[in-house]
Amino acid sequence: MMRDHRVRILSNAPETLTYWRLRVRLSETIAIRPGQFVMARTREQWEPIWRRALVIYRAEEHAEGMDLEFLYKVLGRGTALLSRQRPGDELEMLGPLGNGFPHDADPDAEALLISGGIGLPALYLLAEALARDGRAVRLFHGEPTVEPERPLPFLDDFARVLEPEAITLATEDGSRGFPGLVTEAVEAYLERTRPGRAVLYACGPTPMLRRVAEIAAQRRLPAYVSLEARMACGFGVCLGCAVKTQFASEHMPHYRRVCAEGPIFRAEEVIWDEL
Numbered sequence: 001m002m003r004d005h006r007v008r009i010l011s012n013a014p015e016t017l018t019y020w021r022l023r024v025r026l027s028e029t030i031a032i033r034p035g036q037f038v039m040a041r042t043r044e045q046w047e048p049i050w051r052r053a054l055v056i057y058r059a060e061e062h063a064e065g066m067d068l069e070f071l072y073k074v075l076g077r078g079t080a081l082l083s084r085q086r087p088g089d090e091l092e093m094l095g096p097l098g099n100g101f102p103h104d105a106d107p108d109a110e111a112l113l114i115s116g117g118i119g120l121p122a123l124y125l126l127a128e129a130l131a132r133d134g135r136a137v138r139l140f141h142g143e144p145t146v147e148p149e150r151p152l153p154f155l156d157d158f159a160r161v162l163e164p165e166a167i168t169l170a171t172e173d174g175s176r177g178f179p180g181l182v183t184e185a186v187e188a189y190l191e192r193t194r195p196g197r198a199v200l201y202a203c204g205p206t207p208m209l210r211r212v213a214e215i216a217a218q219r220r221l222p223a224y225v226s227l228e229a230r231m232a233c234g235f236g237v238c239l240g241c242a243v244k245t246q247f248a249s250e251h252m253p254h255y256r257r258v259c260a261e262g263p264i265f266r267a268e269e270v271i272w273d274e275l
Ligand SMILES: Cc1cc2nc3c(=O)[nH]c(=O)nc-3n(C[C@H](O)[C@H](O)[C@H](O)COP(=O)(O)OP(=O)(O)OC[C@H]3O[C@@H](n4cnc5c(N)ncnc54)[C@H](O)[C@@H]3O)c2cc1C
Pocket: 037, 048, 052, 053, 054, 055, 056, 070, 071, 072, 073, 074, 075, 076, 077, 078, 079, 080, 118, 121, 122, 227, 228, 229, 230, 231, 263
């Protein structure tokens, strides 16, 4: 259930040139669905006023409660402030928020997890849950470039729950792995294997998600996309993150709040031209 948690930072350090890993401790355990997020802020924070959304990357229960991990990219004021927090400092985290991925969408289908850049952390708990259920899972992760001699430690996290050969790294400049867009790697895989049943789960930049939706529609495969929208409250009150969808409901004709009804939507629900 959503609550404001005061958490203590265990570690907060850059993992690569782009990504930071934050580990925090909660004094209790909470139920988390893969793809759910928190709205985080430092204590005593007045500027920026609004909290920042971070998806829960990993979660580990232990005798003292639960440790949560986040991966983030320093973009602007909020994430820069977060990167200055030290072990022992406290954060306030409202969560868990959002709907989460439906991991039992088609229990017999192969699960294809597709991420671009900082979309990756949304998929770890899903990979872990699917692998625990004995499902066939593959991860396709895309980056613009990767320095050949620098490892991507977060891919090692996935390699602990998935078969290493089930992980494909795609780089746009061909510096490592599949040369090209991650969606091209997915298409090449689908063309080669033609799986009868597969479910696509994706998180990343909007053009990538849009392409995933097209691939799914062409091949009549179900696809779930985790949308990113700028949000202020994170729990459905401010309506700042509403997106237009194909389907109307009694309360919100055509509009859905990314924070409350999302962030995960069926790909065919989304009106991509209006994002
Ligand atoms: C549900 C959800 C989960 C998220 N999980 C993560 C995560 O795990 N790790 C992570 O690094 N980021 C995540 N994000 C994005 C993160 O919340 C933003 O990057 C962050 O709010 C930027 O804050 P800032 O103050 O550093 O940047 P700002 O100063 O607010 O903005 C800096 C730049 O980033 C752009 N920007 C800011 N927020 C967003 C956004 N939400 N989407 C697209 N562009 C944005 C702005 O347009 C601007 O160009 C998530 C977003 C959502 C909606």
